[in-house]
Amino acid sequence: MIYAKREVEDLDYLPCQYGRSKLQFRGPLRPLPRDYVCFIGGSETFGKFVARPYPALVEDMTGLPCLNLGSASAGIDSFIQDATVISMARNARLVVLQLMGPQYLSNRFYAVHPRRNDRFIKANAPLRQLYPSVDFTEFTFVGHLLNRLQHVSRRKFREVRAELQATWLDRMALALQLFARPVLLLWLEEGQQAPRILNRSMLSRLQGGKVELVRIETDSWVSKQGNKGMIFGAAQARAATVSPSSAYHRLVAQQLTPFVLNGLD
Numbered sequence: 103m104i105y106a107k108r109e110v111e112d113l114d115y116l117p118c119q120y121g122r123s124k125l126q127f128r129g130p131l132r133p134l135p136r137d138y139v140c141f142i143g144g145s146e147t148f149g150k151f152v153a154r155p156y157p158a159l160v161e162d163m164t165g166l167p168c169l170n171l172g173s174a175s176a177g178i179d180s181f182i183q184d185a186t187v188i189s190m191a192r193n194a195r196l197v198v199l200q201l202m203g204p205q206y207l208s209n210r211f212y213a214v215h216p217r218r219n220d221r222f223i224k225a226n227a228p229l230r231q232l233y234p235s236v237d238f239t240e241f242t243f244v245g246h247l248l249n250r251l252q253h254v255s256r257r258k259f260r261e262v263r264a265e266l267q268a269t270w271l272d273r274m275a276l277a278l279q280l281f282a283r284p285v286l287l288l289w290l291e292e293g294q295q296a297p298r299i300l301n302r303s304m305l306s307r308l309q310g311g312k313v314e315l316v317r318i319e320t321d322s323w324v325s326k327q328g329n330k331g332m333i334f335g336a337a338q339a340r341a342a343t344v345s346p347s348s349a350y351h352r353l354v355a356q357q358l359t360p361f362v363l364n365g366l367d
Contacts, residue, residue, distance in 0.1 A: 113153060113333040121186035125173045125217060128155065135167035139362055140191050140283075142181055143200025144219075146290050147172030151332045151342045152351050157198075159355035164362050169194070177206030177219030178270070182277045191281040196365060198286045198358065199277065204270035204299045205244050211265055214244060222247050232258055266299055274308055284312040286361050290346065290354070291319045318357055324349045 116129025128148045141147050141157040149155025149172065154162075161168035171187060173180060181187045191197050206219035211229035215221035225238040233251060241247040252259040278285055287308065289300070309315055324347065331348030334341070346354070 113151070115148070120171075120190065123184050123186035125171075125176065125180060125184060125187070128157075128170045128172050132169070134190070134193075135169070138167040138169050138194055139164075139196045139198060140169050140171060140194035141198045141200075142171045142187065142191065143198075143288070144172065144176045144202045144206075145174045146346050147200045148174045149351065150174060150345050151334045151338065152346070152348045153331075153333065154348075154351070156351045156354040156358065159352060160198075160358050160362055163355055163359045166195075166362060168362075172200075173217070175206075175218045175220040177202045177214070178273050178277055179207050179214070180217050180219055182273060182280055183216070188280050191283060194283055196286060196362060197281050197283050198288055198362070199281075200288045200290065201300060201305075204266040205248055207266065207269050207273060209265055209269040211262055212244075212247070220244055229262070232261065263299055267304060270299075271304060271307060278308065278313060284365060285314075286358070287313065287315045288354070288358070289315060289317040291317070314361070316357060316361060318350075318354050320350060321353065324353050 116131070117126040118129040118131035119126060120131070120134075139157075139160070141160075147155065147157065147170065149158075149170075155170065155172065157168045157170040157172070160166075169190065171181075171190065202219075206214060208214050208223075210226065211232075212225050213223040215223055220243055222238075222241045222244045230238070233254060236250065236254060238247075241250070248259075248262070251262060287305065289305070305315055327347060327349035329342060329347060332342055332345075
């Protein structure tokens, strides 16, 4: 495995906060422009291990101010409960909303941390009843929990998956209502980990009017670039391998640019 020799601390994300939001966003902090595109998402939008994530690259390619409201380990709950984010989205010309996993939502079966949505907090009674043999004190991260549940019983996991899908659709519909702006839904292929829960039939229920979907798939050139241009130390190598590469961020920016320039009219 190839990795940068510098330690990840060499990459200063310049974490910042806007207004009264408790979320940490990718910096630098900037005055709110008059006419801007608002990028909302989790670790992929934040741009872990890359010097210039795709919101910055889209700004370079379009000349339009692009505000990065990516927050590491966040899910859609982090943003629809944040009055500052909602206000900033409502004042943007366009919102580019990364599709964050349904697993990162508090739901009937379990609760997640209110801001670090990848953190598992507790199992609710329905999940304990569904999986009586599982010791839920073992889990810190939602991904680890769901992988274990799927391994224990694929039949029972179908019930969990259905709950996550229904909860996600409800929260996404609420987000679109709250933002009240044209929204480009961004479905990233890189950076997603099993078990996969999103599917096209779910997304088709959100599209229409001022809501459009763009799915970014890895191409052969991106695959050949590997970790080139990413900045991380040996301790972060494993995390970096499941994060979008610098080449993938450029591909995302290239494919988003026509939508940002033309809008969703």
